[in-house]
Amino acid sequence: MSEEDAPAPVTILLVEDDEVIRRSVTLALERYGYRVVSAGDGLTGLELFREGRHDLLLLDVMLPGLDGIGLCRRIRETSMDPVLMMSARGDALDVVSGLEAGADDYVVKPVDTAVLVARIRSLLRRAVYTPAAASATAPPAADRGRPERSGADGRALLVFGDLTVDTAGLEVSLAGRPVALAPTELRLLLEFAAHPGTVLDRQTLLRNVWDYGWDGDSRVVDLCVQRLRKKIGAARVETVRGFGYKLRR
Structure with missing residues (x-):
């Protein structure tokens, strides 16, 4: 198969304000072959979402400017793309608010890479339900x-x-x-x-x-x-x- 015929890599929009976590998650996902576009705050994440095509969105709950819950709601106004929320506390209110806002699933930080990738793969399979x-x-x-x-x-x-x-x-x-x-x-x-x-x-x-x-x-x-x-x-x-x-x- 030529490079032109090869399928495009899955693109994930990661919105996470902690630079260390953002970089580590990006590197981990790239090792699994995903293409990662990242932002450090909710408003920048919203701009990136509107400017490009993404196969899945990975959003932290606690974000400066526009938090992950609000960002998810804004995304759901125009898109049904898979959304996976990340919560540092695993707090019940965070989980419920994220799911009510339209998220498909959530993980609690710190999250094991294998668990995160398994959740991403599951969401992507749902998104291409034939x-x-x-x-x-x-x-x-x-x-x-x-x-x-x-x-x-x-x-x-x-x-x-x-x-x-x-x-x-x-x-x-x-x-x-x-x-x-x-x-x-x-x-x-x-x-x-x-x-x-x-x-x-x-x-x-x-x-x-x-x-x-x-x-x-x-x-x-x-x-x-x-x-x-x-x-x-x-x-x-x-x-x-x-x-x-x-x-x-």
Whole structure:
């Protein structure tokens, strides 16, 4: 393969005010083949985000000028790119605020490089979720127990009241209007849509949606469910206390 044919390296926008951490994380990620663009404050990070294309954003929570929470909110106004937050304290308020602002996942500093790279790879896989992968997760039609109809191009659509999910085109509409979902929100909805009426516990969702087995903080699931509810209707995803969540048929 010629250099012209080689795929472009994955570009990560790192926004971290601590120069030592910024340099060490940059060097670590570059050893794994990532291209890193970095900034030391939130406003500069926002400028870099607007000026270039990035495959993933790695944001510290505590930033001068515009903090990581505010930066994430600004990014989510125009982009559904994967966002991974870094928190020095692992404080519950930091975690919740970051996830509510639209982040897909978080890590606590100091973070092991292998853990950070694993989270990045997981987020990137979600961001390139393919129709083939989506259809592979769904059980045969006879076992689904969910209504289907064909779209104008003959593709099967999953219909739940006024909510329509195109698992091939990876498009979602509510009452005929398109719904913009971040990659993690889309994968979460597809997981629910593949098992309508079935209660899915948090560990199952972490394994199937977040793409890793993790016995720690399950707030990423709860906060992502909250964001999904805001976009498709609060009553659409039901909480089964002590067990998990399910999509109403």
